[in-house]
Amino acid sequence: MIIRTRGGLPYSEDTFQEVWRDVRKAAGIPKEIWNRDLRASGSTEARAAGAPIDDVKKLMGHTAHSETTAKVYDRAKLEAHRRIAAARKAVRSTD
Known part of the structure; x- marks a missing residue:
């Protein structure tokens, strides 16, 4: 809110x-x-910069388990998939 x-x-x-x-x-x-996209981006960027998950959880107002913050808002896994896909595509294009 x-x-x-x-x-x-x-x-x-x-x-x-x-x-x-x-x-x-x-x-x-x-x-x-969307504005809500920025929430996940902020969480992901904070985690990538080394911020502890408990700090990110507090900042986002989560009172439950840290796993909620990691699963729902930390998009680092998605970014890793994108980097891997880009690297695989780059190798294929050199053949």
């Missing part, structure tokens, strides 16, 4: 979509990227 600085209440869905659209455009983020 994202709280508005002014008033301390959550954004309405419509207002948040408008704000996100404006921020996305200003930052040059493609429209295919």
Whole structure:
């Protein structure tokens, strides 16, 4: 839940979509990227930089097991698969 600085209440869905659209455009983020994608990206980047899973869990507001944070939000495994696929493709193209 994202709280508005002014008033301390959550954004309405419509207002948040408008704000996100404006921020996305200003930052040059493609429209295919959703705000929620940034959550997983932040978690993945933090883990790749060596942040302990328990710290990432706290930052993301998870109170349950660290495995939830690792399974759902840590996309490092997906990135590893992409790198492997790219490397395999590169080797094939040199044949």
